[in-house]
Amino acid sequence: MDVRAQVTTVFHLDKCIGCHTCSIACKNIWTDREGTEYMWWNNVETKPGTGYPTKWEDQSKYNGGWERTKNGKLRLKSTSKKSIPFNIFHNPNLPTLDDYYEPWTYKYEDLFNAPEQSSQVTAMPKSLITGEIIEHIKSGPNWDDDLSGSPIYAENDPNLSAVSDDIRKQMFAVERLAFFYFPRICNHCLNPACVASCPSGALYKRGEDGIVLLNQERCRAWRSCISACPYKKTYYNWSTGKSEKCILCFPRIESGQAPACMHSCVGRIRYIGMTLYDADRIVEVANLDDNQLAEGMRSLILDPRDPEVIEAAQRNGVHDSVIEAAQNSPSYKFIKTWKLALPPHPEFRTLPMLWYVPPLSPVLASLDTGKVSNSTDELFESVEKFRMPISYLANLLSGGNEGLIRYSLKKMLAVRMLQRHKTVGDIERGTVDKMLKEADTTEREATEIYRLTSLATFDERFSIPPAHREEAIESVGVVQEHKASAGFGFKFAPRRGL
Ligand code: SF4
Ligand code: SF4
Structure with a gap:
């Protein structure tokens, strides 16, 4: 028995009211910078729906996660040591900006500077990528918000594949429509595909609490993690040329405070505790x-x-x-x-x-x-x-x-x-x-x-107790082990004297 500690989260879906306060709390702290405009480390989707990026659950489209081989081993669906050199300039599994959305702001200055006129002044949407006016916004991070009956969003939810035609018909009858909200952050997985996929060893799972982090110094923009994560919870920053992800607000956790998304959650749906596994x-x-x-x-x-x-x-x-x-x-x-x-x-x-x-x-x-x-x-x-x-x-x-x-x-x-x-x-x-x-x-x-x-x-x-950095367990050899095997395990250097 090799006992380790893991920060483990539970979201109670009956309690989520879809207010997006969590997403905004996260955005204000971590992704309010150039290159991160389209990133939502915390996002809230409507189910049934296609989500963000669109159809992220459909691995026939994105090839994320692990698959079993015939000899009983696991391998990443998206990448292998052999395929990385061939995919340097073209990674076929990456979501495109259209799969996320083109981030925008509004031309607020028009509200103040427009000359006197008979009609109401409006602030036009402006792309945060090109700076150009966007005539028609085509998608957003929660574009299917509450659209449980929509033939474009709800009916294309990949989870509907297992639902019988009869039930499907009933689900989408107007008088019976229902939906729920599905908030998502990085799952800080026990067998993280993102960590195993990174050729530079930039991603690692912290020994003391299992939080999965991405070392900005070591990231070389291979973007393998983005393809490999089946939940699409690593993102590429076009300005820094590095990937980024949810860090579970570890500086807050280490000082005994809850992550911002949990702290701000209006529905109090979030429960965070340690588990041993x-x-x-x-x-x-x-x-x-x-x-x-x-x-x-x-x-x-x-x-x-x-x-x-x-x-x-x-x-x-x-x-x-x-x-x-x-x-x-x-x-x-x-x-x-x-x-x-x-x-x-x-x-x-x-x-x-x-x-x-x-x-x-x-x-x-x-x-x-x-x-x-x-x-x-x-x-x-x-x-x-x-x-x-x-x-x-x-x-x-x-x-x-x-x-x-x-x-x-x-x-x-x-x-x-x-x-x-x-x-x-x-x-x-x-x-x-x-x-x-x-x-x-x-x-x-x-x-x-x-x-x-x-x-x-x-x-x-x-x-979660405040961290004891002096007692922290260092994770050692993450990459080497992940490369050598299917991607499991990270050795610990035990506390001295034990
Ligand atoms: S980014 Fe998070 S959710 Fe995705 S594989 Fe890594 S640990 Fe799991
Ligand atoms: S703040 Fe809480 S209740 Fe509001 S959308 Fe986020 S998870 Fe749901």
């Missing part, structure tokens, strides 16, 4: 079949109260304050204890460490009685009739495993019904008890879930 099993888990990957990833995360795990973590130089933070981690509860959160597209095999609690949504048919049913069968059947079909959510969050989505939704529905019984009173006690049992939970656990979901204080949502 077994790095010895990364290769094995990344090789599992698509629909086993999410469960496999869960099994990588270790019980931080288990004495054996604690001892192995200490042997590896994990600081006691990190172990304590892992024991109080909200992420651990959502992912491991309650099994509510799931990883986005585990089939990309980068083992992302940003997990999502799937959204509950209204049922497809309208309720005609005006009363809530007191039959558990009917209540749970509503999960199957949710406007956001289980097959769609499974394609997004569990490698197609519908059972994991059903489990999570049923448990959340039971939590909701328990609260309804307590506050509204129209659900009978017997019905609630049956629901809790069928959803594999208890009143005590359901109350804890309700509390962390709805009432949690900042300290309950954020469990």
